[in-house]
Amino acid sequence: MENGFETAHPETFQSVARSKSLSTRLLISVVVWLICAIVFTGYTLLLSWELENGGMAINNAGSLRKRTFQIALLYNQAPDSFELQNEQREFEAVLDGLSTFGQGKQLLPNNHTVSQQVTYLKQQWQQVILPWYAQLRVEGQTVNLNNRQPLDAFANDLNTLVKMIENDNTVSIQLLRLFQKLLLAMTVVTAVTGIYLLFRLVIHPLDTLRGGIQRLSDGDLNSRVVIHTQDEFGVVSKGFNQMAGRLQDLYNNLERKVSQKTQALAQKNQETSDLYEMTAFLHQSQTADEMNRGFIERMLKLTGASAGSIRLLDATRRKLDYVAHEGLPPSMINSTTCTSLDACYCGEVAKQSILNTQPEAQHIDLIPLKFECSCLGFVDLLVFPIHFRTQKLGVLALYFNSASTVDNNQKRLIHALCDQVGVAIENQRLIARDRQFAVSEERNLIAQGLHDSIAQSLSFLNLQVQMLEAAMQKEAWLEAKENLSFIKNGVQESYDDVRELLLNFRTRLSKQDFTEAVQTLLNRFEQQVSVQAHLTLIGDGSPLSPQQQLQVVFILQEALSNVRKHAQAQHVHVTIDNQDDFLMTIVDDGQGFDAEKIKTKRTQHVGTAIMQERAHLIHAQVTLESKIGQGTRVKLILPKIERVLS
Template sequence: MLKPALFAGWQKLSTRIVGLLLSFLAIALTVIGSTLLLSWQLEGSAAAINVAGSLRMDSYRLALLTTQMDAPAGRQAVSEQLGRMERTLDLLRRGDPQRPLFLPPTAAIRTVFAEVQQQWRLELSSQVRNALAAGGLDPADKSMVQQRTERFVEHVDLLVQRIERDSENRTFWLRASQLLLLALALLGTISIIYLLFDMIVAPVTRLQGGIERMRERDFSVRLPVDSNDEFGALAHGFNQMADKLQDSYSNLERRVQLKTAELEHQNRELALLYDSASFLQQTQSAEAMCKGFLQRISDYFSADGGSVRILDPNRGNLHMLVHQGISEELVESERCLKVGDCLCGEAVVSKLAVIHDLRRKDDRHTLKCHREGFATISIFHIFAQRQYLGFFNLHFRTPTVFSAAQTALLETLGQLLGTAIENLRLQGRDRELAVSEERNLVAQGLHDSIAQGLNFLNLQVQMLEQSLQRQRLDEVESIVPALRAGVEESYQDVRELLHNFRTRLQEGNLVSSLETVVDKFQRQSGIAVDFEADSDGAPFPREHQLQLLFIVQEALSNVRKHAAATQVWLRLKDEQDFTLSIRDNGHGFDPAALASLGEAHVGLNIMRERAQRIDAQLHLTSAPGAGTEVLLRLPRAQRRAA
């Protein structure tokens, strides 16, 4: 396992380049090191030649000085010369790496140097030292010293010759090393250029050529994969890319057609969703809504028939609301299904979309849908906020299969239809609640005006009947004007109630509607009204504006009935907070006395209920002889814009 891993690592381009450069570097360092070593050795040998050559001069000087040992100065000079030559020989023996100075490490040179040392120590040096000890030399000894000096110099000459011959050899190898270094430099440069061209330049050139051909839309180009390095992987990737591009361009037209068909299909789905959502938002009856919905999905899916059924959760019945493409006989027989009956009723239990292939049903001959000629029946459910409302069918005379996307689309359409049906129901409940609340206010208004007036007339009629029984004509004459006044008052109350009930917002805004109410009040009552309005805030919803209009009408009606006022001030300030003030200069009343009436004062309670409907605050301020002010305030946190 180790060898393949190493081989795979060596196949990498970076590893090969680094290995090649390190190899050349190692060879170059070896040659340079050997050259430096040879230079260092030659320098040491040259210094050794100089030192060894000085021994010859020192030997002749020593021989000359031995002839002068009769005098003390001569003996001193001989002694110093001996020491100098001893030090020179010791230097040659030990060498000096710092100079550098050393004898070449060859056996021949070492042998000759040993003979020089031996001749010096046993012959020349010992004889001179003996002469120093004896105080001088006789003529025979001088001749002996002269002979030994000659032999010593001959050995030194031989040593110098051996060192020079060794230096010549090392000089030869030094020059050979330098020539080798030069050859390696030339060979290495040529080799590196060739290898880099083979490993980098040639693959890059092939890759560039392939890219150029591909740029010209020649997708048949392929690069040779002749290595396992990075360029080999790059060439392999280029070939794969060329394969995919060639396949893509060859199949581009087909893919464009497929994508275009897919986009057209999605656009048709979006158009169906948008058209259905827009249609279901229109104000219409449930039958018209379901009929239009069924028509749209039937046209989209080319269905031969269909129906929409609504669930009655109390009785467990499924009522057919609308239908198309099915016979009247089938409609009459299945106008009302029970949950769990037939295929459609069974689907209600699971509340899952079901597509039935009637050809595969064992009991298909007993199914009315199959006798009608339908081959496929689909059932999709109608939901609104997880509340089950019913389902709709699509009938097909040819076998039909729905994809997952089509099933999801039909389920989404079922939710849209369910939301629209639930909105219709909520709107009906809102209208019913609004009518109920308005009837309550009408009843309170009738009780506050007509009922009290009729009660007064009933009492007067009873008093009239008693007076007639007692033949008290004077009492009858006093009762009849009161009856006439009561009838007139009741008539005016009825007219005012009818006027209030028929009040509608005019086209425009709240201020223009209030101006109309104020003008009519001034004409009917003769009471002057000073009306000022500053309306810069966001418009109210129409139902809120109508409640505000009713509150103003009720307040003006109370002024006409009870205040005996000659002037009314109406102020409207609509900015971020809304305030409405109705103030008169009538005789006023005691608020404590009014509070003791409780719910008996229906008019004030009606105004308060209308104010609560729009989350407003109603305050009543009055005092005997100081008039009355009705103040309505709606903070910006509670107001809603239209």
């Protein structure tokens, strides 16, 4: 019995013996009938073909009599005419064709009498008729009633040939009728036999089963079917009887089984509810300490344990470090015994994890043992491993002041919950690492921006101060005045760079204000450097993700900063084409530069490197096109596939 219901025995539906199978019997009957039908139909076709050949032979032999007198008529008209010679050749061809009649028959013996008669006629034609015509030609006579005796004898021989062929065809016709009668008889016998077998092998068993099903549907649970055969219907009948027996058993024990199933269903629902509630809690936005403490509190409520703890594994130190606990005294938390892999039973589960085995929950009776936890009054201990995929993270320990009542179903649920808390712990670690990486990456970009702007400006100011000091020592006041002007301009440029960097660092975006942020950036650029900036928006593609929007704006800021510092441009045109691919183009009419030279010295141009690195963060591409005196074009391409993935 499984899940409260009995299962069918395998032998009930075992395969039927091949020789007793209904399908085998039907197949043999069909094959036999098909073979007989093919044989009789084939014989009928062969006889039809032989009759067809006989009819053609009769027509040809009959035409020879006509041709005999036709040749005599043509001879009387013109003994040496071409038409007479052509008629004689056709006569001989027809006579030669008759020589093969009756040979190669499939159903009847070959008729040698017809062949002998044809041979005789050919001899008469060559030895009697043709010499007779030659003698008439020499004597200058025509064919008439007084001299045509050879011709009449030859015509009588032709009549004899026709009768022979007709007699041969008569035998074939009689045999054809015999096969047709046999085929008709086979059809009648097959129909009668098929009806009988259909009733005996199919209709009668089905009717018997139908009667049993009807009695069962009327409430007669004692209904059974008598098994007469060992074929498929016999197997189905046996299965029906077993089904009726189980239905009777189910009906007699229905209340008990419904109660069992209801209890099992309620337990499953409770487990599902607990699992869902715990999963929802673990994946809330919270700190690791809040998550671990909340998990232990729920475990204590679920199992009725008196105390609990989560300890994470440090395989290098061979330690189990407490990350959360509830109900444990300070002496146990501070004890080195409870944190060592080799000094307590909780470490056994962790050591099995280190050995890459699959540890089960350990249920330990603490009464006879003298360990820290048993000395504090705990009686039972349950230890569960915490995993993340194949990575071993630590253990969950539940302490009981009395004997534990946790059953196997609850243990399976706790195992599943420990897997969930393992995922949550690993997610917390990944989030922390991602934050550290993002901060480090952004600091690197900030450092590059400071180097490209403030550091270079300060280096330039330092050089100008040294030159000013040298000029003052030489009392070269004009040169000193020029150096002071450079220093003033450098300080102003440094101030502008710092102000621009501060504004850039404060940039925050969402999917709703991306266009507004770009326009605000261009307006601020116009106010700072008095360069006209134009924005063109094309396409209605899906919005970029917040990370993609932020990096696009940073790349635009860096491109405009390069225009301000180096281009000496009058106009800047920004085009954003948001379709399948996202394309942003920044074009200025400034002095331009040698693009090939920039490629060979990229390490000296931090602004270009910053744009490339920010594009790499969102899997985009940045290209620069420029010629001296013809302005610069910066193009950012974000492919469709990368937009879908993000």
